[in-house]
Amino acid sequence: MQLSNSEEQLMEHLWKLQKAFMKDLLEAFPEPKPATTTVATLLKRMIAKNFVAYTEIGNAREYYPLVKKEAYFSKHVNGLIKDFFNDSASQFASFFTRETNLTENELQELRKIIDVELQKKKK
Known part of the structure; x- marks a missing residue:
């Protein structure tokens, strides 16, 4: 809901x-x-x-x-990816990075976040 x-x-x-x-x-x-x-x-x-x-x-x-903020927005982001980006996180990420005018620092920060998540997946 x-x-x-x-x-x-x-x-x-x-x-x-x-x-x-x-x-x-x-x-x-x-x-x-x-x-x-x-x-x-x-x-x-x-x-x-x-x-x-x-x-x-x-x-x-x-x-x-009764609902945590992270859980609420996570559900909506996942719904957005499903409904507007053919359930493809990479299509969403591509759109997000191109269309939001991120600075070089913000893109570097995103890269760090992705690197940390990749390391977690390898364990």
Whole structure:
């Protein structure tokens, strides 16, 4: 299941905070801040999708993520590769390196990451 753009933005704040009350989430947003009812609606949807849960503390709810950020984005990147690049990571890598205007340093950094992963595979 996927999050909408608004839900993803809220989830980013929750991943950063790890646990948060409604006031903490509202404070995390830049101006103009969304209405409390908007955030409440988003949280309700995200709970229904099993992305978020909460603990009742008195009559307040402390929200926390049920899904790790890395797992969420990994699933989406893999879906992107499957849907748009014929399930070919090399086609994706080729597109990514050509179309994102990476600097020489960023390309060198990518090379290092790939070299480390290659070493792991050889073990």
